[in-house]
Amino acid sequence: MSDWIEIGRLDDIPQRGARCVNTPIGRIAVFRTATDDVYAIEDRCPHRGGPLSQGIVHGAEVTCPLHNWVFSLETGLAQGADEGAVRTFALKRDGSRIFMDATMMMAIAAE
Template structure:
């Protein structure tokens, strides 16, 4: 079961830009492409911990500002010769409203607590 929570409006995010949402599992970067598609991924590059929200958005990809690793906003996987991935999170739009699936975040937070 999904619990959709409004996290902002499309107009809050510049085209080819990002805004961040703080969650119990860390910061999540919410990206808007030039085609007004929205994607959410964790805001930490697995390579050197760079803030992906400060990267360059091109198509449905973002380039890490620290070492130029490129990640698919759709799948979270590193592109080209780079290896690794970032977690992706489900979003949906209701007109201008952007909604995130909070149940997935809560489940991840519960799993993290159980592992500690």
């Protein structure tokens, strides 16, 4: 079951950029690619805790601003030789409105 919460609009996020959503389980980074796809991942690099929302976005990937680890926005997996992953959160769009599935957030909070 999904529980969709509206978090904002596409125009709130710069193309090839990100914005943050503050939640009870911590900060979630919401990305917008050059082709206007949106993705949400936890805003914390598993390497040294870098804020991924601050990285450079290329394709459907982001490079961490602290030590240049690259993550897939879609799977959350570290790319290249690095090993690690961040949590991803489902988003859906209705026109320019963006919604996030809160069920995962609840599940994490319950852990």
